[in-house]
Amino acid sequence: MTGWVLHVDLDQFVAAVEVLRRPELAGRPVVVGGDGDPTKRGVVSTASYPARAYGVHSGQPLRVAARKCPEAVFLPVDREAYEAASAQVMAALRDSGATVEVLGWDEALLAVDTDDPEAFARDVQRRVHDATGLACTVGVGDNRLRAKLATERGKPAGVFRLTAADWYAVMGALPTDALWGVGAKTARRLRELGLSTVAELAAADAQDLAARLGPATGPWLVRLARGEDDTPVSAAPYLARSLGKEVTFQTDLDDWDAVRRELLALAAQVADAVAGQDRPAARVVVKVRYVPFTTRTHGHTLGEPTTDPAAIEHGALAALALFSEDRAVRLLGVRAEFADP
DNA sequence: TCTGGGGTCCTAGGACCC
DNA sequence: TCTGGGGTCCTAGGACCC
Numbered sequence: 001m002t003g004w005v006l007h008v009d010l011d012q013f014v015a016a017v018e019v020l021r022r023p024e025l026a027g028r029p030v031v032v033g034g035d036g037d038p039t040k041r042g043v044v045s046t047a048s049y050p051a052r053a054y055g056v057h058s059g060q061p062l063r064v065a066a067r068k069c070p071e072a073v074f075l076p077v078d079r080e081a082y083e084a085a086s087a088q089v090m091a092a093l094r095d096s097g098a099t100v101e102v103l104g105w106d107e108a109l110l111a112v113d114t115d116d117p118e119a120f121a122r123d124v125q126r127r128v129h130d131a132t133g134l135a136c137t138v139g140v141g142d143n144r145l146r147a148k149l150a151t152e153r154g155k156p157a158g159v160f161r162l163t164a165a166d167w168y169a170v171m172g173a174l175p176t177d178a179l180w181g182v183g184a185k186t187a188r189r190l191r192e193l194g195l196s197t198v199a200e201l202a203a204a205d206a207q208d209l210a211a212r213l214g215p216a217t218g219p220w221l222v223r224l225a226r227g228e229d230d231t232p233v234s235a236a237p238y239l240a241r242s243l244g245k246e247v248t249f250q251t252d253l254d255d256w257d258a259v260r261r262e263l264l265a266l267a268a269q270v271a272d273a274v275a276g277q278d279r280p281a282a283r284v285v286v287k288v289r290y291v292p293f294t295t296r297t298h299g300h301t302l303g304e305p306t307t308d309p310a311a312i313e314h315g316a317l318a319a320l321a322l323f324s325e326d327r328a329v330r331l332l333g334v335r336a337e338f339a340d341p
Numbered sequence: 342t343c344t345g346g347g348g349t350c351c352t353a354g355g356a357c358c359c
Numbered sequence: 360t361c362t363g364g365g366g367t368c369c370t371a372g373g374a375c376c377c
Contacts, residue, residue: 067342181375182375183374240349244347246347247345292344330344348375350376352371354370359365
């Protein structure tokens, strides 16, 4: 028996949940995002595969999606429905007997001992489908990084294996942003250093990169490019470090008295959520996105960690007082950071 | 036609202390 | 009367992910 990591990723999860409860939408372009009105500010959470064929994708402004695919069905985000479906999926995964680490609504890592990981993966797909009607792709790897990267190559509804044996054959020639944790900005910085591909980054000097990109980031990037990852899959329950609420206004706010009123409403919601967790908050951070799109944050450390709503609201106001009030506000956010553990 | 909302982790720079 | 060097904590910003 060998230890394997499986990465399970639900296919077009949010759109698939919507189609499940509205079967007449099957096969149609479906776009979920914002409050479902594509004339408003908001972005696409998930597009169904038929919608993706029109060039609609996650993160795209809803207005752009509506222009690319006017015949799409636009639906509002229904968090509770997705959380409920997600809980069913995770329960089905745990029923497989594997150690399960939840990565998000629609993703999990499984650690399992088996001589036939592909057969285990097929079994997991069957369990998820039987329990929820949803399809998923499974990446099989000799560590979590390789399992995660395998999944993209098995979409949709497939199983794909990626290990040290074929790492460079599969990944070596790809640009560095194919790695999990390297985005457009880091890929550009690496390119400027002459490192365009995964293979080139894998052969780079870790100390040299540490000097240029930071003591932890540099060596980590080289290990990433080599496919190395010894982080174990953990079933330990998730403990959030922070909890926040933010809102983009449909119309920019230029009246700062109105900004303060909105802030207090957000702070009250955050305080409510903090009280619900029964874990004291140590600090409150306020985020302001000015028009057109400049974002600033300021924080206020509370006198002592607390779950008291009045103290959290007061902390938010104290942080807001650190902002310059010379521009209109597009987005306002409040985040509470929990005391240590 | 501008660019959501939920998070996490790392870095750099300043303050402060010995 | 010239001001080293190291460690640690705090804060704001950046990058990334789903």
